[in-house]
Amino acid sequence: MVKRPKPLSVLIERLNKLPGIGERSAQRIAYHILKTPEKDAEKLSRAIMEVKEKVIHCSLCYNLTDQDPCQLCQDPSRDKGTVCVIEEPGDIYSIEKAAGFKGLYHVLMGALSPLDGIGPEQLRIEPLVERVKEGGVKEVIVATNPTLSGEATAMYLLKVLKPLGVKMTRIAHGLPVGGNLEFADEVTLARSFQGRQEL
Ligand SMILES: [Zn+2]
Structure with missing residues (x-):
């Protein structure tokens, strides 16, 4: 059986862990990212990191x-x-x-x-x-x-x-x-x- 390149399988696996993203959607998104210009892919990964780094809970209301x-x-x-x-x-x-x-x-x-x-x-x-x-x-x-x-x-x-x-x-x-x-x-x-x- 022909295997997918490892980085591609890893990406599909990761996407598949997200809520509402099944195996087929994960594949579709992964192949889409593969075709995307590098700078767009970079923007996506940066957006994910920024949400982790910069979004906090308000100390008064937890918003x-x-x-x-x-x-x-x-x-x-x-x-x-x-x-x-x-x-x-x-x-x-x-x-x-x-x-x-x-x-x-x-x-x-x-x-x-x-x-x-x-x-x-x-x-x-x-x-x-x-x-x-x-x-x-x-x-x-x-x-x-x-x-x-x-x-x-x-x-x-x-x-x-x-x-x-x-x-x-x-x-x-x-x-x-x-x-x-x-x-x-x-x-x-x-x-x-x-x-x-x-x-
Ligand atoms: Zn608040």
């Missing part, structure tokens, strides 16, 4: 950023009294696009899932508690996903934050149960913000 604090946390026009809690940094883009939300965010970096070994210590819950304790936060909008673990996380946050005297709301369930914030359409997401209910 992805290349400056700390992030752009949103530094924006004086945003309402520092309202903090929207989400599971993943990507949720910020969905909400920014849809909901007309003008407060700040707090990314938990996941949701509670005891079966997968994800407890409160694995999430950025303690820094959120600290943020609320520091004062200035009047409302916490819990916008975790409408899934079992998203709900469990919302209930846990209620337990630890409510005693601190902050108003707590949960975005309304116009969102499909079991769904993901990232994939919600803009109208549904905007409506779920307007219809949020006190916890």
Whole structure:
């Protein structure tokens, strides 16, 4: 059997490890890269390295950023009294696009899932508690996903934050149960913000 040159097999193998890239797509991308001018291939590899070197988590809200604090946390026009809690940094883009939300965010970096070994210590819950304790936060909008673990996380946050005297709301369930914030359409997401209910 004729084998592919080793560097080509390695590239296909690497691409195949990426989410959503099956064996055939990996091959197609690898052969495409092979045909690409060297400077374009170099730009691609540099983009991959730069994302690793320069993108960090904001020390206040855990958003992805290349400056700390992030752009949103530094924006004086945003309402520092309202903090929207989400599971993943990507949720910020969905909400920014849809909901007309003008407060700040707090990314938990996941949701509670005891079966997968994800407890409160694995999430950025303690820094959120600290943020609320520091004062200035009047409302916490819990916008975790409408899934079992998203709900469990919302209930846990209620337990630890409510005693601190902050108003707590949960975005309304116009969102499909079991769904993901990232994939919600803009109208549904905007409506779920307007219809949020006190916890
Ligand atoms: Zn930030």
